[in-house]
Amino acid sequence: xxxxxxxxxxxxxxxxxxxxxxxxxxxxxxxxxxxxxxxxxxxxxxxxxxxxxxxxxxxxxxxxxxxxxxxxxxxxxxxxxxxxxxxxxxxxxxxxxxxxxxxxxxxxxxxxxxxxxxxxxxxxxxxxxxxxxxxxxxxxxxxxxxxxxxxxxxxxxxxxxxxxxxxxxxxxxxxxxxxxxxxxxxxxxxxxxxxxxxxxxxxxxxxxxxxxxxxxxxxxxxxxxxxxxxxxxxxxxxxxxxxxxxxxxxxxxxxxxxxxxxxxxxxxxxxxxxxxxxxxxxxxxxxxxxxxxxxxxxxxxxxxxxxxxxxxxxxxxxxxxxxxxxxxxxxxxxxxxxxxxxxxxxxxxxxxxxxxxxxxxxxxxxxxxxxxxxxxxxxxxxxxxxxxxxxxxxxxxxxxxxxxxxxxxxxxxxxxxxxxxxxxxxxxxxxxxxxxxxxxxxxxxxxxxxxxxxxxxxxxxxxxxxxxxxxxxxxxxxxxxx
Numbered sequence: 001x002x003x004x005x006x007x008x009x010x011x012x013x014x015x016x017x018x019x020x021x022x023x024x025x026x027x028x029x030x031x032x033x034x035x036x037x038x039x040x041x042x043x044x045x046x047x048x049x050x051x052x053x054x055x056x057x058x059x060x061x062x063x064x065x066x067x068x069x070x071x072x073x074x075x076x077x078x079x080x081x082x083x084x085x086x087x088x089x090x091x092x093x094x095x096x097x098x099x100x101x102x103x104x105x106x107x108x109x110x111x112x113x114x115x116x117x118x119x120x121x122x123x124x125x126x127x128x129x130x131x132x133x134x135x136x137x138x139x140x141x142x143x144x145x146x147x148x149x150x151x152x153x154x155x156x157x158x159x160x161x162x163x164x165x166x167x168x169x170x171x172x173x174x175x176x177x178x179x180x181x182x183x184x185x186x187x188x189x190x191x192x193x194x195x196x197x198x199x200x201x202x203x204x205x206x207x208x209x210x211x212x213x214x215x216x217x218x219x220x221x222x223x224x225x226x227x228x229x230x231x232x233x234x235x236x237x238x239x240x241x242x243x244x245x246x247x248x249x250x251x252x253x254x255x256x257x258x259x260x261x262x263x264x265x266x267x268x269x270x271x272x273x274x275x276x277x278x279x280x281x282x283x284x285x286x287x288x289x290x291x292x293x294x295x296x297x298x299x300x301x302x303x304x305x306x307x308x309x310x311x312x313x314x315x316x317x318x319x320x321x322x323x324x325x326x327x328x329x330x331x332x333x334x335x336x337x338x339x340x341x342x343x344x345x346x347x348x349x350x351x352x353x354x355x356x357x358x359x360x361x362x363x364x365x366x367x368x369x370x371x372x373x374x375x376x377x378x379x380x381x382x383x384x385x386x387x388x389x390x391x392x393x394x395x396x397x398x399x400x401x402x403x404x405x406x407x408x409x410x411x412x413x414x415x416x417x418x419x420x421x422x423x424x425x426x427x428x429x430x431x432x433x434x435x436x437x438x439x440x441x442x443x444x445x446x447x448x449x450x451x452x453x454x455x456x457x458x459x460x461x462x463x464x465x466x467x468x469x470x471x472x473x474x475x476x477x478x479x480x481x482x
Contacts, residue, residue, distance in 0.1 A: 025425050029435045045433035051454045052435040054397045056303030060458040066356045067345050073097035077107050092354040109337045115330040117144025121344040128347025133277035144311045146335045148260050148296040151312035153180050154328045159221040160186035166218040172442035174230045189213050199232040203243045222254035228261040228395030231442050231452040235270040235394040241278045254290040261396040263300035266372035290316040297342040301367040309339025374455040381466040385473050403449050409480035421449040432468040
């Protein structure tokens with residue numbers, strides 16, 4: 001009997017969905033990593049360097065001590081009864097753990113919680129948002145999620161009815177958005193960031209795209225803005241944010257604000273402003289604009305990707321719509337409790353006067369200052385390579401340089417049935433063990449080619465990454481020069 005499940009009879013939405021940061025090149029890298037383990041010395045490099053994904057601790061970043069102390073005490077509350085705990089853990093970590101456990105029924109961190117997350121933790125997140133923005137925040141607007149990604153999927157499930165529903169997304173974009181739109185059967189409506197203008201975002205392009213797709217019968221439901229940008233690293237200017245909010249208000253769009261890199265700012269002339277702060281400072285209230293703000297424990301200086309914590313704050317939705325969002329959340333029961341606790345901690349870290357404050361601040365500043373130096377070193381190195389041009393990384397964790405490839409390389413890629421930047425990235429992996437993501441996985445202006453490279457290898461490894469990259473690129477150009 002023929003197989004009952006084949007690729008041909010799978011859900012076509014699943015087949016259409018792609019996620020480049022874990023795509024073909026990464027799968028190939030994992031095979032090479034196994035080869036290095038079973039046959040050491042069989043490849044021209046001795047380790048795989050994963051620069052494909054924002055996964056800081058996998059590349060050696062250490063977790064923040066205060067956060068881990070609190071988690072340890074919450075997960076094993078009997079430690080709080082032991083006298084020696086006072087000499088092993090800081091006093092404020094002990095008091096914070098007690099405070100958190102008091103909000104959890106039965107102090108049971110292994111039990112399900114409310115589908116939006118533990119109320120006391122949502123209160124802490126709301127207080128953190130208010131402290132950041134200077135405007136009130138409400139625990140009932142917070143949905144704690146397993147990282148920011150489930151919040152994106154929930155909103156796509158809510159907004160997309162069929163392929164006639166469109167979501168305006170930046171190009172280049174983080175492929176979670178294109179994947180989620182494809183899975184839920186909608187249409188991605190691209191707006192292009194201006195590379196020549198430091199990946200600037202131009203309202204005139206929004207309007208042109210909107211008029212164009214509406215004329216084709218597409219009902220655009222929402223606008224996605226990633227700030228700071230992924231993969232492009234730009235930080236939006238405040239004036240630009242005001243214009244975006246006005247545009248969404250005038251056009252009746254939901255504003256989906258991906259703000260997971262809000263702590264990752266590396267330039268003195270830019271600062272992060274949340275869209276919630278911008279919306280409220282413009283005088284818009286609950287009834288004026290539907291806004292979804294996303295945050296995660298995976299990025300920033302904390303880099304707790306594997307703990308899967310994050311939240312979405314939803315404002316400007318009617319009570320009946322909020323009931324439907326709650327229903328979607330309740331289908332998944334709740335997010336994991338460790339991630340919930342971490343989400344409350346990153347929005348409420350130690351403050352001046354707390355016992356842990358000096359060590360916490362030293363850890364935080366050390367990580368962010370090192371990331372800024374690494375971003376600058378890689379940016380300078382890329383700009384010295386023939387045919388490369390790389391914009392400044394103002395924020396986030398990536399560089400997205402453009403590569404001007406020789407025609408011969410483009411022809412070789414075509415013969416290998418690969419996009420030219422994917423061909424380049426595969427060759428880079430085979431020669432150096434460095435894993436990057438081709439720009440074609442994020443979207444780019446047709447006829448241009450890019451790669452996304454994280455700035456996350458530890459600082460002492462950056463010179464070796466640069467020299468390996470340079471040697472590869474020179475050899476690649478020598479092979480394919482027109």
